[in-house]
Amino acid sequence: MARAPDWALNASHALTTAASRIRMISCSTPLNLRSELDRLAERWSRSEESIPYFIYEAPPDHDEIRRALGELAAWLDDEGPLGQVYAARARELSEEASICSAVGTERLRTLARGRCRRRDAFVAQADALAAGWLADGHADCLDEPRVQTDDEGCAWSLVSRMREELGARRLPYRVVSVRDLSALAATGEGVVQVAMGRSVTRGDVERTVLHEIEGHVLPRCRAGAIRLGIFSVGTRWGADDQEGRALVLESRAGALARGRRRELAMRHVGARMLEEGADFVETVRRLLSFGASVQDALRITARVQRGGGLGREVVYLPAFLRVEAALAERPELDRVLGSGRVAVDAADVLWPWVAKDE
Numbered sequence: 001m002a003r004a005p006d007w008a009l010n011a012s013h014a015l016t017t018a019a020s021r022i023r024m025i026s027c028s029t030p031l032n033l034r035s036e037l038d039r040l041a042e043r044w045s046r047s048e049e050s051i052p053y054f055i056y057e058a059p060p061d062h063d064e065i066r067r068a069l070g071e072l073a074a075w076l077d078d079e080g081p082l083g084q085v086y087a088a089r090a091r092e093l094s095e096e097a098s099i100c101s102a103v104g105t106e107r108l109r110t111l112a113r114g115r116c117r118r119r120d121a122f123v124a125q126a127d128a129l130a131a132g133w134l135a136d137g138h139a140d141c142l143d144e145p146r147v148q149t150d151d152e153g154c155a156w157s158l159v160s161r162m163r164e165e166l167g168a169r170r171l172p173y174r175v176v177s178v179r180d181l182s183a184l185a186a187t188g189e190g191v192v193q194v195a196m197g198r199s200v201t202r203g204d205v206e207r208t209v210l211h212e213i214e215g216h217v218l219p220r221c222r223a224g225a226i227r228l229g230i231f232s233v234g235t236r237w238g239a240d241d242q243e244g245r246a247l248v249l250e251s252r253a254g255a256l257a258r259g260r261r262r263e264l265a266m267r268h269v270g271a272r273m274l275e276e277g278a279d280f281v282e283t284v285r286r287l288l289s290f291g292a293s294v295q296d297a298l299r300i301t302a303r304v305q306r307g308g309g310l311g312r313e314v315v316y317l318p319a320f321l322r323v324e325a326a327l328a329e330r331p332e333l334d335r336v337l338g339s340g341r342v343a344v345d346a347a348d349v350l351w352p353w354v355a356k357d358e
Helices: 008-021 024-028 033-044 063-076 080-101 107-115 122-135 158-168 202-224 238-252 258-275 280-289 294-304 312-329 331-337 344-353
Strands: 146-148 174-178 185-188 191-195 199-201
Touching (some): 008 063, 008 080, 024 080, 033 294, 063 080, 080 107, 080 344, 158 174, 185 202, 199 202, 202 238, 202 258, 238 312, 238 331, 258 280, 280 294, 312 331, 312 344, 331 344
Antiparallel strands (some): 185 191
16 A cells, blocks of 8 residues: 655644534534424425424534635645645535535525535436436335334334444444434444434335445445545545445445435435525425425425535435446446545545555
8 A cells, every 4th residue: 555645644634623523414404303394294284385494503603714724725735636635625624614604594505506516427417317217106115014213122123223233243333313314324423323203114224224334334444444534534525426336335236226216316306406596395396296295305305405505415316327437437446435435536546545465
């Protein structure tokens, strides 16, 4: 493996410290998500098209962090290709810091479009993919047995299976149930969060376990064993392409069933509508027209428009197609993409730090 340059240790530490304080997803997730969705479901079921009144934590003041990140990025630009990878991540963190400070305001949509901007032609391809998935009938068999995600008494609930699989692999992660969580599960530092009170099938459970452990937990663990800190702190767009890689793993495992495809497609459509200025009611109506239940249409719209319009769901399907195409051409790249939050764009630069000596 290549030797890390002398400057990388300090740069990695600075980015890690900044990233620990810049919590874009957490800041933009409503504190009253579950209660508002319950209220809205009751209203919409009576054909009363209501809007949510979400409450967020007080927006942080990240001006000083943004200034420091800008100075760091300018310095790193002169450190060759690897330095430029670090600099790009510093600038992305600065963008995310601005988003955190704008949660609940009209500025958030504009700032979020900068962070989730179109990178390449895979966005148009994702539009076509989403349309095809939505045209492919409705959800999977509704007669499948279902369980609550956080049912501690059921061996195949999500919380039970996640703990079982983490324990079997001896991975140093704990599992906690969280009430106001948009996704079924989310991986953080040393923890996998599981959404409380969501009704899921066994297929949903196994797919989510695969997604979180293979797609997020194991790359975090591998990153921690690499001396170059950018693998842990992530490259620019690394979080996006890690989600894309997790979807590729789902696809390879045969876990992208029709219901999952429709969920991803509706998130994509909702996020694209957000880019075009659609409001909450317009988006819910569109998702209902695709056959979504009231509860699902509200949940997906709330996820897409969290924080006032984050719309990060627009990156998932393009990332899926991007990673799929990259690995079809060069399967060996999975070694670097699976070693942390690494974007396809940065894989070649970071390859020397994961390549094994022959």
